[in-house]
Amino acid sequence: MIHFENVGLRYGMGPEILRDLTFDIPKKSFQFLTGPSGAGKTSLLRMLFMSLQPTRGLIRMFGRDIADIPRPELPLLRRRVGIVFQDFRLLDHLTTYENVALPLRVRGKDESSYKTDVLELLKWVGLGERINVLPPVLSGGEKQRAAIARALMDRPEVLLADEPTGNVDPPMAKRLLNLFLELNRLGTAVVIATHDLALMDQVEARRMILSDGHLDIYD
Amino acid sequence: MAQQKRPEMRVRPTAPILPPSNIQGNALIVVIAIMSFLACLTLGGVSMVRSTAASWESQISREITIQIKPDDNLDMEKALTQARDLALTFVGTKSGQIVDEAATARLLEPWLGPGLDLKDLPVPRLVIVTIDESNPPDFDSMRALLKDSIPQATLDDHRTWVDRLVSMAHTTVMIGTGILLLVFTAMVLTVVFATRGALSGNRHVVEVLHFVGAESSFVATEFQKHFLKISLKGSAIGSALAALFFATAGFWQSHTLATPETDQATALFGTFSVGVLGYAGIFATMIVIALLTTVTARLTVMRTIYEIDTLRSDPTRTDGIAS
Numbered sequence: 266m267i268h269f270e271n272v273g274l275r276y277g278m279g280p281e282i283l284r285d286l287t288f289d290i291p292k293k294s295f296q297f298l299t300g301p302s303g304a305g306k307t308s309l310l311r312m313l314f315m316s317l318q319p320t321r322g323l324i325r326m327f328g329r330d331i332a333d334i335p336r337p338e339l340p341l342l343r344r345r346v347g348i349v350f351q352d353f354r355l356l357d358h359l360t361t362y363e364n365v366a367l368p369l370r371v372r373g374k375d376e377s378s379y380k381t382d383v384l385e386l387l388k389w390v391g392l393g394e395r396i397n398v399l400p401p402v403l404s405g406g407e408k409q410r411a412a413i414a415r416a417l418m419d420r421p422e423v424l425l426a427d428e429p430t431g432n433v434d435p436p437m438a439k440r441l442l443n444l445f446l447e448l449n450r451l452g453t454a455v456v457i458a459t460h461d462l463a464l465m466d467q468v469e470a471r472r473m474i475l476s477d478g479h480l481d482i483y484d
Numbered sequence: 485m486a487q488q489k490r491p492e493m494r495v496r497p498t499a500p501i502l503p504p505s506n507i508q509g510n511a512l513i514v515v516i517a518i519m520s521f522l523a524c525l526t527l528g529g530v531s532m533v534r535s536t537a538a539s540w541e542s543q544i545s546r547e548i549t550i551q552i553k554p555d556d557n558l559d560m561e562k563a564l565t566q567a568r569d570l571a572l573t574f575v576g577t578k579s580g581q582i583v584d585e586a587a588t589a590r591l592l593e594p595w596l597g598p599g600l601d602l603k604d605l606p607v608p609r610l611v612i613v614t615i616d617e618s619n620p621p622d623f624d625s626m627r628a629l630l631k632d633s634i635p636q637a638t639l640d641d642h643r644t645w646v647d648r649l650v651s652m653a654h655t656t657v658m659i660g661t662g663i664l665l666l667v668f669t670a671m672v673l674t675v676v677f678a679t680r681g682a683l684s685g686n687r688h689v690v691e692v693l694h695f696v697g698a699e700s701s702f703v704a705t706e707f708q709k710h711f712l713k714i715s716l717k718g719s720a721i722g723s724a725l726a727a728l729f730f731a732t733a734g735f736w737q738s739h740t741l742a743t744p745e746t747d748q749a750t751a752l753f754g755t756f757s758v759g760v761l762g763y764a765g766i767f768a769t770m771i772v773i774a775l776l777t778t779v780t781a782r783l784t785v786m787r788t789i790y791e792i793d794t795l796r797s798d799p800t801r802t803d804g805i806a807s
Contacts, residue, residue: 276799308799316694318797336793337699344697354692358503362495371698376498384493396493415696 266292266422266454267313272322274308283308284478286322290423290456295449297465298458300475306458309475310425313456314348315339327422344372347416347453351428353408355400355415361387361407362396365414372419383418390414390444406437413444423454430464438464501693501706502686509710512678513718519671520722520773523664524766528730530660531762537653541646542617550611553636563634564609570629571613576621583610668776675715675777679707679784690789700793704785708778715777723770727763 267290274283283305290296290313298306311317312324315331324331326342334342355364362383363370369379387393390410400408409429416424426445430438442464449455456473459465465472472483550567554560568580583591588609589600596605615621627639683690693703795801 274799277801314695316796317799320799340694340697340699343695348695350695354688354695356501356689356692359499359501360496363499366498367501367692368696370498370501371693371696371702373702380495384495394493397496419697 266290266327268323268325269312270323270325272312272319272324274305274312274317275320281320282478283319283475283480286480288473288480288482290454292422293449293452293454294471295446295455295468296457296471296473297468298456298473298475299460299462299465302460304475305478306460306475307427309480310348310427310456310458313423313425314346315343344368344419345422347419347421347424349409349412349416349424349426349429351431353400353412355403355408355411357400360397360399361392361403361411364400364411365418367415368419379418386414386418387411391440405432406434406440409433409437409441410444413441417448417453421453423456424448426455426457428459428461429457430459430461435463439467442467500709502682502689502710509714512674512714513721515674515678516671516715516718516773516777517722517725519667519674520719520770521726522722523667523773524723524726524769525729526660526663526667527765527769528726528762530657531765533656533660534653537649537656541649541653545620545642545646546614546617548613548615548623548642549640550613550630551608551638551640552611552634553608553638554606555636558634558636560609563636564611567630567634567637568611568613570633571611571621571626574621574626576616576619578614578616580611580613583612668773671773672776672780675711675780676784679711679781680788682707682710683785683788690792694793694796700786700789703789704782707785708782711781712774712778715774719770719773719777722773723766727766730762730766 269286269288272283272286273281275281286309298309300306308317312319315324315326315334318331327345329342331339331342356367359367365387366376366379366383369383370376384393384396387396390413392407392410392414395403395407395411400411403411409432413424413426413429416426424445429445430441433441438461445455445457446468457464474481474483548571550571552558552560552563552567564582568582571577572580585602588607589602592600592607623639623641630637630639690703693706
């Protein structure tokens with residue numbers, strides 16, 4: 266589904282922070298992406314989201330070389346990937362319901378066609394009673410669940426999560442992990458970037474470890 | 485006791501993706517209102533001068549003048565009658581009137597004083613011929629025939645004066661168009677800066693829209709809606725004020741007729757009445773300004789998003805945005 270081959274990345278004239286990355290993200294797979302702070306996890310996630318171009322190498326997304334994809338087509342391809350940030354990136358003037366419905370709204374869908382789905386998804390992530398609440402009123406865990414629900418709203422084939430448990434306590438982290446595992450069982454490939462060892466120890470999953478610009482994979 | 489069914493939660497009406505207008509939006513409304521007011525004023529002024537010039541032109545071109553210079557061997561009264569009769573033989577002439585001695589003396593009175601005896605002075609005499617504007621006579625043939633019959637006669641079809649008026653009207657229109665262009669340019673630039681400012685202020689919204697897969701055209705449409713509301717409000721206020729200005733000025737003029745102030749204003753600007761067409765022009769200006777603002781906002785957003793995307797995606801650009 267996603268294929269990286271000899272991918273390298275440097276910012277400006279600086280040193281290469283990612284070197285010769287070669288790996289695949291298969292369909293319906295579950296993996297952790299880990300490594301020390303500054304190892305390049307977020308940069309790698311951005312490349313997986315097609316938001317950042319590599320300085321060298323080949324990236325194939327859903328069978329297409331991203332270097333050959335015209336820029337106006339990229340948003341359409343990005344819609345097949347959901348992304349969750351550590352800082353949630355919810356819009357404070359929109360309610361939980363409106364934030365979660367945003368991906369469908371930007372696709373030009375009519376509210377009547379998605380309202381029930383959004384409400385069901387919000388119930389599924391435990392926010393059924395918080396649909397009309399603005400993000401500043403939500404707790405950290407609720408915000409993270411809203412961000413995850415938003416990323417899942419359009420049923421992406423891949424879900425990328427950047428430190429999704431960074432702002433929540435261990436019980437909430439476990440709850441979120443269970444949410445990701447359930448998603449994966451339903452067919453979504455999941456990549457979780459984290460340096461939370463305790464979280465990774467809870468699941469037998471593929472580990473992609475970034476260090477000194479290199480990627481080591483432990484299946 | 486039967487368990488009561490829990491009411492289903494209702495969602496509020498969907499809020500706009502961009503936060504509602506803020507102080508900057510209000511300032512932009514004021515700027516657009518001022519620009520619209522100036523544009524409408526310029527447009528109204530130009531149309532007033534044009535219509536005044538057109539009315540002068542029409543009044544003058546309704547008449548031509550035959551001037552006969554006195555000569556020792558010339559019987560002036562006979563020559564005047566002959567000239568009038570000759571002119572009236574042409575198709576396109578309606579009537580001819582000889583300006584008699586008394587009227588000629590009255591014409592010269594401001595310069596030569598009262599009690600003037602024309603017999604003492606070699607004063608030219610005039611025949612005023614009214615013509616059909618839609619079907620004017622052949623002036624060149626008339627001029628040639630008059631010259632043959634009465635060598636002292638000259639025909640003035642007021643062409644020089646009319647040409648000057650036309651060129652004055654054209655100059656006024658050009659100046660007005662120049663001012664309108666300047667006003668529109670200033671407004672476009674203001675909107676470009678305001679749009680860029682709004683994009684900076686809503687950068688987090690643009691980033692979130694990017695990460696949920698929004699296309700640039702969608703983001704541009706959201707900003708476009710925002711700016712359409714602002715520009716419609718601003719241009720409606722400015723245009724309404726301009727319309728009110730013309731209505732008030734027209735009212736003042738019609739209620740102070742025959743006073744020195746009004747005569748002066750009328751001589752300079754013509755009548756302040758802009759008519760139905762003038763008000764239609766003001767309305768059209770309002771729509772043009774609203775559309776211009778909206779299109780400018782859209783193009784600016786598309787361009788800025790392209791720049792943001794380029795910076796975001798190109799790791800070699802260290803002036804980019806980490807996100």
